[in-house]
Amino acid sequence: MKRFIVPVLSILIIVAASGCGRNPLFYRMGADYYPIDNIGSQWEYSIDGGGTLIVSVIDQTEKGERACYRVLSGADYTYWIANDGYIEFYEDHRVMFNGYEVPLYQAWMTWLDWPLTTGYSRTDTASTFAVSQGITISHDWERTSVVKDIVTSPDGKWAECYHLKQYETTINWIRATGFEPETTTVRRDIWLAPDVGMVARTTADSSLTLVEYQQGN
Amino acid sequence: MKWAMILAFSAVAVCSAIDIDLGAEIGMSYPTGQWGNSLNTGVDAELSALWIVTQSFRTGLGFSLSVFGSSDQGAASLTFFEPQLKAGYYLRPWGNIFNPGVVCAFGLCRSSLSNSGGTDPASWDPFWNVGLRWNFSIGGAFRGEVGGDYSSIMAEMETGDSFSLQFGISREVAF
Numbered sequence: 001m002k003r004f005i006v007p008v009l010s011i012l013i014i015v016a017a018s019g020c021g022r023n024p025l026f027y028r029m030g031a032d033y034y035p036i037d038n039i040g041s042q043w044e045y046s047i048d049g050g051g052t053l054i055v056s057v058i059d060q061t062e063k064g065e066r067a068c069y070r071v072l073s074g075a076d077y078t079y080w081i082a083n084d085g086y087i088e089f090y091e092d093h094r095v096m097f098n099g100y101e102v103p104l105y106q107a108w109m110t111w112l113d114w115p116l117t118t119g120y121s122r123t124d125t126a127s128t129f130a131v132s133q134g135i136t137i138s139h140d141w142e143r144t145s146v147v148k149d150i151v152t153s154p155d156g157k158w159a160e161c162y163h164l165k166q167y168e169t170t171i172n173w174i175r176a177t178g179f180e181p182e183t184t185t186v187r188r189d190i191w192l193a194p195d196v197g198m199v200a201r202t203t204a205d206s207s208l209t210l211v212e213y214q215q216g217n
Numbered sequence: 218m219k220w221a222m223i224l225a226f227s228a229v230a231v232c233s234a235i236d237i238d239l240g241a242e243i244g245m246s247y248p249t250g251q252w253g254n255s256l257n258t259g260v261d262a263e264l265s266a267l268w269i270v271t272q273s274f275r276t277g278l279g280f281s282l283s284v285f286g287s288s289d290q291g292a293a294s295l296t297f298f299e300p301q302l303k304a305g306y307y308l309r310p311w312g313n314i315f316n317p318g319v320v321c322a323f324g325l326c327r328s329s330l331s332n333s334g335g336t337d338p339a340s341w342d343p344f345w346n347v348g349l350r351w352n353f354s355i356g357g358a359f360r361g362e363v364g365g366d367y368s369s370i371m372a373e374m375e376t377g378d379s380f381s382l383q384f385g386i387s388r389e390v391a392f
Contacts, residue, residue, distance in 0.1 A: 021341040027330050027336070027374035030251030030293075085255045085289030113291050114255040147335055203288030 020180040028150070028160055029115045031194030036069050040216025043197065048207035058215055063090050066110055086113035091126070095137060095172050102132040104139040104172070112145060116162045116192070120147040136175040143168040151191070154200050157207055158193035165189055236269040240387035242362070246283055249378045256295060259285035261381055265303055269389065272311070276304040279322065293332035297370070299326050299344060307352055316352035316360075321345070324371045328377065329357070344370040346381065359388050 030138040035041060055073045062068070063079040068090065071078045079090035089111040093104045105126050113122065122145050129138040149165040166188040173181040191200040199210040246259035265279030279301050287293040301324025309316045326344040330337045348366030355361040362385040370377035 021339065022373055023338050023340045024338040024372060024374040025330060025337060026250070026252040026370065026372040026377040029256075030254065030375055041238065083289065085291055085293075086289055113293070114286075114332065115293055115330060115332055115337075117293075117330055117332045117335035117337045120333045121335065122333055149228065150337070 016125045018063075028162075028194060032197075033114070033116060033162060033192040033194060034080075034082070034087050034112065034197050035195060035215070036071060036080045036087070036197070038216035039069070040214075042212075042214045042216070043210055044212040045201075045208040046211050052211075053208060061164070064106065066108060072110065080111075081108065085116075090189050091138060091141075092171070093126070093141060095139070097132050097135070097137060100132060102130050104128060104130050104137065105141065112164075116147050116164075116188060118147055118149055120164075121145065138171075138173045138175060140171040141169070153193060154202075158191070158196065158199045158210075160192045161193045161199065163189065163191055200205060222351055225264075227304045235392055237390050237392065238265075238267040238269055238275050238387050239390055240265045240267065240279075242281075242383050242385035244255055244366075244381045244383040246285070246379045246381040248285070249380055250376070252375065252377050253379070255288055255291075255293060256285040257288045259283045259295075259297075259379070261383070263383075263385075267303060267305065273275070273307050273340075274304070275307075276302070279303045287332075291323065291332070291333075293330070293363070298327040298329075299348070301344075305350070307350075312352075313354040318350040318352055319348070320350055320366070321347045322368075326374070326377075328370065340372055342370050342372040344368060344377075347370075348381075350383075350385075355386070361386055 017114050033130055034192045036057055039057050039059055042054065043123045045053040047053055053074050055071060058070045058072050060067060061070045066081060068079045071080060081088040088108045091109050092106050095102050095104055105128050124143050126141045129136055144167045146165045148165050150160055151163050152159050155160050170184045171181050173179065186203060189202045193199040196213050201208045242263040244261040246261055248256060261283045262279055263279055263281035265277060267275040269275045281299045281301065285295040285299040301322040302349035303320065303322045305318055305320040307316050307318035323345050325341055327339055327341050329339040346366050346368035348364050350362050350364035352360055352362045364383050366381045366383055368379055368381065
């Protein structure tokens with residue numbers, strides 16, 4: 001029995017001493033990185049250069065024949081569905097043509113699927129066209145989301161954030177003489193904090209930082 | 218270096234033994250915490266070599282591997298690799314049909330998560346495991362075992378707890 005005690009104690013010491021290589025993986029896996037399924041939740045962001053953006057979950061409604069959460073972001077509504085393994089966003093792409101708003105693409109699309117990981121990547125695309133006033137307008141859209149790393153938010157307030165980079169390219173082409181394809185490229189850096197959601201977002205022309213978060217019911 | 222030491226101690230434990238219980242188990246794991254919200258039921262496999270210290274008590278080393286997939290048929294997978302120190306106590310070791318016992322294990326768990334081309338940094342955390350077993354003879358010097366385990370990975374900030382059903386087969390080997 002004594003011969004047995006030595007290796008047992010040795011292994012226990014090794015196990016107890018091995019603190020290296022640890023990270024809160026289970027905390028991240030259990031956290032909700034986009035908690036839009038609590039009605040009444042509100043995020044208040046300060047806009048770099050002045051101003052405030054309020055984002056709040058208003059209610060549950062129906063969009064595209066599916067039940068979803070309606071989120072008021074500034075003056076615009078967005079629509080989300082939170083599933084167990086992924087979150088969906090209602091893509092509503094429109095373009096102004098000759099004074100008319102032309103709907104180009106409306107559909108539910110997966111925004112992110114859980115759990116996030118460093119190096120995670122997903123690309124969504126849509127290619128369609130619409131006819132308005134006898135003119136065809138083609139629409140090609142692509143969005144790539146890549147998780148760059150796990151960091152603290154830029155303001156240093158939120159730990160274990162996933163730093164997400166999004167690249168979104170839209171090509172609208174009015175198929176008529178004198179028109180060329182119009183390409184718009186947007187790059188976003190988004191920081192998602194556990195059980196809070198988006199705590200910072202930067203684009204080429206704006207920067208948001210979360211100043212207050214109130215969780216709804 | 219850590220692995221070399223663990224293997225060396227395994228060798229010491231095995232070589233000093235006379236009767237060894239070699240076992241293999243498979244099972245299904247069910248996460249009990251929020252960490253499993255995006256995951257499906259896991260599949261376990263384990264190999265162990267236990268020194269039969271007395272008729273009732275045995276102890277030794279084991280290695281288990283568990284794999285969890287996405288709950289939504291996505292690309293996520295979580296794997297645990299667990300080198301461990303095991304012990305078991307059986308109430309009726311002579312029983313052909315009914316030999317209840319309790320088992321426990323303590324060791325290190327390497328947790329690795331991947332999804333859609335990405336991989337989070339692997340985490341090495343201590344873990345413990347306790348379970349109940351119903352051990353029985355299946356003939357030809359082999360014994361079968363069924364039971365349930367509760368295990369907890371003591372990770373930082375939040376533990377990874379799960380319940381598992383285990384089915385095993387073992388054979389005593391005399392050196």
